[in-house]
Structures are given as C-alpha cells and as structure tokens.
Amino acid sequence: AQSVTQLGSHVSVSEGALVLLRCNYSSSVPPYLFWYVQYPNQGLQLLLKYTSAATLVKGINGFEAEFKKSETSFHLTKPSAHMSDAAEYFCAVLNRDDKIIFGKGTRLHILP
Amino acid sequence: DAGVIQSPRHEVTEMGQEVTLRCKPISGHNSLFWYRQTMMRGLELLIYFNNNVPIDDSGMPEDRFSAKMPNASFSTLKIQPSEPRDSAVYFCASYQGFENSPLHFGNGTRLTVT
Numbered sequence: 001a002q003s004v005t006q007l008g009s010h011v012s013v014s015e016g017a018l019v020l021l022r023c024n025y026s027s028s029v030p031p032y033l034f035w036y037v038q039y040p041n042q043g044l045q046l047l048l049k050y051t052s053a054a055t056l057v058k059g060i061n062g063f064e065a066e067f068k069k070s071e072t073s074f075h076l077t078k079p080s081a082h083m084s085d086a087a088e089y090f091c092a093v094l095n096r097d098d099k100i101i102f103g104k105g106t107r108l109h110i111l112p
Numbered sequence: 113d114a115g116v117i118q119s120p121r122h123e124v125t126e127m128g129q130e131v132t133l134r135c136k137p138i139s140g141h142n143s144l145f146w147y148r149q150t151m152m153r154g155l156e157l158l159i160y161f162n163n164n165v166p167i168d169d170s171g172m173p174e175d176r177f178s179a180k181m182p183n184a185s186f187s188t189l190k191i192q193p194s195e196p197r198d199s200a201v202y203f204c205a206s207y208q209g210f211e212n213s214p215l216h217f218g219n220g221t222r223l224t225v226t
Contacts, residue, residue, distance in 0.1 A: 034214075034215075036215075041219070041220075042219055042220075043116070043203055043205070043216075043217025043218050043219050043220055044155075044203070044205075044215075044217045045217070046214035046215065049214065090155065097160075097167065097168060098143065098160075098162070098209075099145070099157055099160055099168065100145070100157075100215055101157065102147075102154065102155040102157075103154070104154035104155075105154055105155070
C-alpha cells in the first residue's frame with residue numbers, strides 16, 4: 001500500500017533562510033504525490049502536486065518540490081522563508097483506490 | 113464558490129450523547145471524504161464516498177461511528193454514543209477526481225466530549 005513518511009514533526013528556520021521539509025514515499029507503482037498546508041483553525045490547502053509530468057513541481061507561495069525516484073523522496077523547499085509561512089505542512093499520496101493518504105505533518109516555525 | 117461547508121464549527125457535548133456533524137461539498141464534486149485530526153494520530157481517513165456511495169469505511173474506528181450521504185450535496189457523520197476519546201477536529205473534503213481538482217477541505221468541526 002502507498003504511504004508517506006515525513007521526517008521531523010517540527011522544523012524551525014530563520015526568516016529569509018531556506019525551508020526544507022522532508023517526505024519519503026512508499027509505492028509499488030508510480031505515485032501521485034501532494035503537499036498541503038494547514039493554517040491555524042483552517043482546513044488543508046493544496047500547495048502543489050506531482051502527477052508524473054515534470055519532476056520539479058512549482059506550487060503557490062514560492063514553494064516547490066522535486067520528485068526523486070531513486071531516493072523515493074518528494075521534499076518541499078522554499079528559498080527564503082517568510083513569517084507567513086508558519087503553518088503545518090502535510091505530504092500525501094494517492095493510493096490505488098483514489099484515496100489520499102496523509103503523512104503526520106511537519107509544523108514549520110519561522111524565527112525572526 | 114463557497115467551498116466545502118461544515119457545521120457546526122465547534123461542538124461540546126457530554127459523554128454518551130449523540131453527535132452529528134454536517135458537510136456540504138462543493139457543487140459538482142463527486143467524491144467526499146471524512147477525516148479526523150488529533151495530535152496523537154495526525155490526519156486519519158475515516159470514510160470515503162464516490163457518487164454518494166460509501167466506497168471504503170475501513171477507517172471508521174468502531175460501530176459508534178456512522179456516515180451517510182443521502183444526496184450529492186450533503187453528508188453527515190454521526191457518533192452515538194460519544195466518548196471523550198472522540199474529541200478531535202473532523203474535516204470533510206471533496207473533489208472531482210484528483211486530475212481535475214485538488215482535494216478541497218472544509219474548515220473542520222472541533223468536537224469536545226467531556
């Protein structure tokens with residue numbers, strides 16, 4: 001069964017620094033992968049998705065993620081963190097039954 | 113487009129009471145999901161409907177939980193009787209197939225069972 005693992009439940013970066021949130025997937029078939037963001041007291045919003053086209057996927061708010069089959073990874077990056085990026089981020093995979101399965105999430109803290 | 117609408121936003125109830133959570137998906141979306149979010153277990157998929165039909169309810173924790181989708185514009189998640197360990201945020205989400213649209217989430221219902 002498809003699954004995702006997010007490394008680090010909390011990540012802290014300084015404002016202006018690189019953001020790197022890690023996600024590894026497990027899938028026996030080419031996966032469809034997603035990153036979602038959740039702000040306090042809100043539902044999740046799609047940041048970006050990989051559907052086997054380009055391996056480097058650009059999303060909203062300056063985020064991007066690179067699909068690396070050899071590493072079974074789909075890490076999320078942003079060159080320069082902004083205070084407004086503080087939120088919880090979820091990696092997710094679409095499984096065979098068209099269900100989207102989420103990782104446990106990584107809370108991103110931005111230090112002034 | 114009003115998005116996925118959930119009600120109520122907050123629910124506080126006593127153990128043993130029946131709780132009903134409501135969801136109106138986005139018009140035209142044919143798939144609907146109920147998730148539960150807690151600090152300990154993260155985001156868990158409870159049940160998934162496609163064209164109003166329950167496809168997979170393997171995530172429903174026990175018989176106290178039930179979900180219905182009587183038509184394309186309305187779904188309910190019922191807990192009877194409720195227990196303190198059911199306290200969580202419950203999200204409803206809908207989409208029209210992942211290739212056509214992302215999964216749209218409601219703002220959730222925060223349930224507290226005392």
